[in-house]
Amino acid sequence: xxxxxxxxxxxxxxxxxxxxxxxxxxxxxxxxxxxxxxxxxxxxxxxxxxxxxxxxxxxxxxxxxxxxxxxxxxxxxxxxxxxxxxxxxxxxxxxxxxxxxxxxxxxxxxxxxxxxxxxxxxxxxxxxxxxxxxxxxxxxxxxxxxxxxxxxxxxxxxxxxxxxxxxxxxxxxxxxxxxxxxxxxxxxxxxxxxxxxxxxxxxxxxxxxxxxxxxxxxxxxxxxxxxxxxxxxxxxxxxxxxxxxxxxxxxxxxxxxxxxxxxxxxxxxxxxxxxxxxxxxxxxxxxxxxxxxxxxxxxxxxxxxxxxxxxxxxxxxxxxxxxxxxxxxxxxxxxxxxxxxxxxxxxxxxxxxxxxxxxxxxxxxxxxxxxxxxxxxxxxxxxxxxxxxxxxxxxxxxxxxxxxxxxxxxxxxxxxxxxxxxxxxxxxxxxxxxxxxxxxxxxxxxxxxxxxxxxxxxxxxxxxxxxxxxxxxxxxxxxxxxxxxxxxxxxxxxxxxxxxxxxxxxxxxxxxxxxxxxxxxxxxxxxxxxxxxxxxxxxxxxxxxxxxxxxxxxxxxxxxxx
Numbered sequence: 001x002x003x004x005x006x007x008x009x010x011x012x013x014x015x016x017x018x019x020x021x022x023x024x025x026x027x028x029x030x031x032x033x034x035x036x037x038x039x040x041x042x043x044x045x046x047x048x049x050x051x052x053x054x055x056x057x058x059x060x061x062x063x064x065x066x067x068x069x070x071x072x073x074x075x076x077x078x079x080x081x082x083x084x085x086x087x088x089x090x091x092x093x094x095x096x097x098x099x100x101x102x103x104x105x106x107x108x109x110x111x112x113x114x115x116x117x118x119x120x121x122x123x124x125x126x127x128x129x130x131x132x133x134x135x136x137x138x139x140x141x142x143x144x145x146x147x148x149x150x151x152x153x154x155x156x157x158x159x160x161x162x163x164x165x166x167x168x169x170x171x172x173x174x175x176x177x178x179x180x181x182x183x184x185x186x187x188x189x190x191x192x193x194x195x196x197x198x199x200x201x202x203x204x205x206x207x208x209x210x211x212x213x214x215x216x217x218x219x220x221x222x223x224x225x226x227x228x229x230x231x232x233x234x235x236x237x238x239x240x241x242x243x244x245x246x247x248x249x250x251x252x253x254x255x256x257x258x259x260x261x262x263x264x265x266x267x268x269x270x271x272x273x274x275x276x277x278x279x280x281x282x283x284x285x286x287x288x289x290x291x292x293x294x295x296x297x298x299x300x301x302x303x304x305x306x307x308x309x310x311x312x313x314x315x316x317x318x319x320x321x322x323x324x325x326x327x328x329x330x331x332x333x334x335x336x337x338x339x340x341x342x343x344x345x346x347x348x349x350x351x352x353x354x355x356x357x358x359x360x361x362x363x364x365x366x367x368x369x370x371x372x373x374x375x376x377x378x379x380x381x382x383x384x385x386x387x388x389x390x391x392x393x394x395x396x397x398x399x400x401x402x403x404x405x406x407x408x409x410x411x412x413x414x415x416x417x418x419x420x421x422x423x424x425x426x427x428x429x430x431x432x433x434x435x436x437x438x439x440x441x442x443x444x445x446x447x448x449x450x451x452x453x454x455x456x457x458x459x460x461x462x463x464x465x466x467x468x469x470x471x472x473x474x475x476x477x478x479x480x481x482x483x484x485x486x487x488x489x490x491x492x493x494x495x496x497x498x499x500x501x502x503x504x505x506x507x508x509x510x511x512x513x514x515x516x517x518x519x520x521x522x523x524x525x526x527x528x529x530x531x532x533x534x535x536x537x538x539x540x541x542x543x544x545x546x547x548x549x550x551x552x553x554x555x556x557x558x559x560x561x562x
Contacts, residue, residue: 362526
């Protein structure tokens, strides 16, 4: 069900100056775009839903690995404060042995102490057939089985040569969508006990969860990881609409909210003493020209099964951006259409009008900004309406065409919808009429997994380093895909960079990948998004973690005025 705005008058009222109790500072009220349904089973926690649920981000559940805090905020090293206190990767990369702590307790009667069996259950359940987990299918590509070794030890069995350099990020609190450690004992009760019963081990315990309305939680006394003594209660309320968030911040009905950059400065000026906090890794805003499934077989899979053609490969007059890899004329025509659509995007105007000049214009899927010495001039896509119209005419679409364009309204941790609404308007200048589809992410995600999506859509990519293995969502794998499957000779770069020891070779590989993506313009990369939260003066400090997503996190590290 689509998210609906909660009127400011109907929201829970915070207590800004309560009588102190056990050193606390009152109720912290946080605005969030969506409060999803009560779903606590790993295989049913989807990507968009995870960002909305905040199972770990909001302090309810824990991760196998926990990143250290860093100042200034960045992706800190993974330390020993997670459910795993240490780990060892064997020399042949066939297994990882994790030592599990013995002092973490679940919050439900059935839970007990977190143990190896809970860790194994959490990961194996996230990878079960038909899973909707964000991370499960990706982890399965390099660690398909997990097992209990003894009372304090877990083994992850690795596929030789498949362990990715960024594997810790997939298991830790800063990765986004990582697997929550849940109770196997609760699962063993049968029925849906584990599905709807909250049973985490984090510093906050859920007291109330009302879908599309609010979540209420209280600190857990003597929690193993953190003692949130600086607030007495946490409330997260659903407010998806920007004007309602701003109004709630001004009246003090919420203490913090994610605000679009174009409204940030003015809103801050109107709330004396308020301050802003950047959250999450900056995300390039990208139009993926979905349907270009060009891989002929599932390379890098043991069975190397034939997969061609995918359901979404519809290289016809109604999908002129999709090319048929068996038809050179079709491929060139579709390439010109994609280039025309990218050339019609005024990236400078997007940055000025949508991001208040706080973004960075970019053209690369890999982590190379135009200011980098690695950047190539030929990757630049100039704003050129006449050139775009000429390209469309050469492709046989001088009069333009109509298409659907999916812009998720609830994936705002990584995507600013207004960016893509503006892009749709810009396309009208070259005769491309885009009807925006506003399906929520969780409902659309199955078409990405099934390789059946056949329309352009708004999404992002992660930037961590110029040498990281890229293209995991552009190759034939299980799980999420960006509507594109690269042919084997270029898609294999993803896997070469997993095992390549030389830094410069990895960088060179990614430059080769970017050369290919830019030539074919399989996605239009536009402007980077660095989300910000606005915080009222009642919040003295918020020592959050850097996270892949721009979601509220670390309530146990929020300090409010007494």
